[in-house]
Amino acid sequence: MHSLWMLPGVVGVGLATWMGFLFIGVRAKRRLWVVFGVAYFVAGCAVIAISSAFPTGTKEEPVPENAWSGWVTLGLWVLGIAHTILTNKAWLKARAHLDATSPAVTTVQEDTAPGAGDSGPVALASEPASADLNSASVESLLAAGLHRDEADAVVAARAQEPFAQASAVVTRAVLQPHRFAELRGRLVADVEPPDAAPRPASGRRLDL
Incomplete structure (x- = not known):
């Protein structure tokens, strides 16, 4: 694809070679290639002007000047093809240098968490956060790396009985x-201890 600049010189019958050289000269910031493009443009315009200045002639009475301009056009065409082939190697090197030195573009990727509704885009964190199996919301479970069906299964299972430990999600087939x-490193299971029974009031009882 990077060698398509040669196409005008090959199919342009010597009159469009300037387009390719002008393109790579501007793209690679090579003044010499721009000069070549201008030179081919001037030469092509000169050939067209000279050819149109003389009568067409006939087969019985040819015009020598037209034959001369035809040979000049053919020579310009062959010269342009050879020149583009020789220049293409240098252009590919210049193009590779341009690609290597171009600044990298850093983008921030955003996505919408499934089931988030209209809460807006959620930025994708570089490292997923941890989530408590017994109290985390569906969105938090998704952020920890669970799939939507897995998060729903966790919520349904803990509604029946809290997870005693994180590995219980396997034993309970969640x-x-x-x-x-x-x-493993993102899932925890914090179980709230049962409320302690009220302690009887201490002290001595006085009978009146």
């Missing part, structure tokens, strides 16, 4: 073992 191995 997550596949290989999925838990991937998410």
Whole structure:
């Protein structure tokens, strides 16, 4: 694809070679190639002007000047093809240098969390956050790396009974073992201790 600049010189019968050289000269900031483009443009215009200045002639009475301009056009065409072939190697090197030195563009990728509704775009964090299996919302479970069906299964399972530990998501058939191995460091299970029974009031009782 980077050698398409040669096409005008090959199919342009010597009159469009200037387009390719002008393109690569401007693109690579090479003044010499721009000069070549201008030179081919002037030469092509001169050939057209000379050819149109003489009568066409006939087969019986040819015009020598037209034959001369035809040979000049053919020579310009061959010269342009050879010149583009020789220049293409230098152009490919210049193009590779341009690609290597072009500044990288850093973009911030955003996505909408499934089920977030109209809450707006959620920026994708570089590292997923951890989530508590017994209290995290569906969005938090998704941010920790769970799939939507897995997050729904966690919510349904903890509604019946809280998870005593994170590995319980495997024993209770909520997550596949290989999925838990991937998410082991992001899933926790904090169980709230039962409320302590009220202690009887201490002290001596006075009978009146």
